[in-house]
Amino acid sequence: MADTKIYFLDGGTLLLDGFHIWWNQGPGGGVRIPSYSVLIEHDEGRFLIDTGFDYDHTMKYLAFEQPTQTPEQTIPGALKLLGLEPKDVGVVFNTHFHFDHCGGNKYFPHAKKICHKDEIPQACNPEVFEHLGYSDLSFSVEAAEARGRADELTHGQTAANTTFETIEGDVELAKGVHLFFTPGHTVGNYAVMIERAKDRPMMLVLDTAYTKRSLDTLCQASFHLDPAQGVRSMMRIRDLAEKHDAELFFSHDIEAFKGYKTGPDFYS
Numbered sequence: 001m002a003d004t005k006i007y008f009l010d011g012g013t014l015l016l017d018g019f020h021i022w023w024n025q026g027p028g029g030g031v032r033i034p035s036y037s038v039l040i041e042h043d044e045g046r047f048l049i050d051t052g053f054d055y056d057h058t059m060k061y062l063a064f065e066q067p068t069q070t071p072e073q074t075i076p077g078a079l080k081l082l083g084l085e086p087k088d089v090g091v092v093f094n095t096h097f098h099f100d101h102c103g104g105n106k107y108f109p110h111a112k113k114i115c116h117k118d119e120i121p122q123a124c125n126p127e128v129f130e131h132l133g134y135s136d137l138s139f140s141v142e143a144a145e146a147r148g149r150a151d152e153l154t155h156g157q158t159a160a161n162t163t164f165e166t167i168e169g170d171v172e173l174a175k176g177v178h179l180f181f182t183p184g185h186t187v188g189n190y191a192v193m194i195e196r197a198k199d200r201p202m203m204l205v206l207d208t209a210y211t212k213r214s215l216d217t218l219c220q221a222s223f224h225l226d227p228a229q230g231v232r233s234m235m236r237i238r239d240l241a242e243k244h245d246a247e248l249f250f251s252h253d254i255e256a257f258k259g260y261k262t263g264p265d266f267y268s
């Protein structure tokens with residue numbers, strides 16, 4: 001049995017106001033945040049957790065977030081750094097469908113795709129304040145058609161190749177790869193814990209808490225469906241991390257991200 005290897009695929013950066021990152025706390029002012037996806041090389045196959053943002057989409061709908069993304073930070077570019085192509089990935093799991101987590105799904109028509117059962121219905125019919133979060137609909141013919149945006153399906157998407165297998169509650173995606181249901185940020189949001197052969201388990205907090213400070217102070221981002229539920233999910237992640245003695249990794253924490261391994265460098 002080979003050891004599981006975990007690669008962080010650097011997907012570039014976005015700019016948010018501090019009051020959006022730390023809701024009702026701030027301080028305000030522009031803060032550049034990282035965006036990344038996670039590739040898991042596992043005995044059971046290659047699993048991709050989220051697919052980052054699409055630069056052109058972001059410039060069209062969220063230009064105020066001033067995206068930066070080099071060719072190596074696109075999903076095909078980041079995989080190429082590992083000597084891989086999108087076709088080498090067997091399973092794509094989306095923790096939720098905000099635009100910075102599903103922008104590269106269009107490169108994986110062949111892959112098995114998995115998400116929470118309520119995420120696609122929510123992307124089809126979001127709350128009024130969720131429209132920009134669920135702005136990139138290229139991951140799903142169903143969602144793009146529901147929102148009148150089928151003209152943006154430019155990568156040969158079909159109903160068949162954008163069909164998802166849906167899950168609910170906690171699920172073991174592969175042996176030692178645990179999906180923890182942590183709603184609040186979105187209706188079907190997940191965090192992911194990966195067991196490692198040579199180290200403590202890795203807890204990918206993902207958007208359950210954007211930064212270390214967010215989790216330490218139970219301060220979520222302003223982009224949420226249900227803030228009370230979001231705080232309970234953060235408390236759950238803290239409990240799980242303590243119970244499993246897991247090492248925490250944050251989705252949008254630029255200071256923490258500077259210390260993370262990216263590109264061909266991996267965790268195991």
Ligand SMILES: [Zn+2]
Nearest residue numbers: 098100207251
């Ligand atoms: Zn995000």
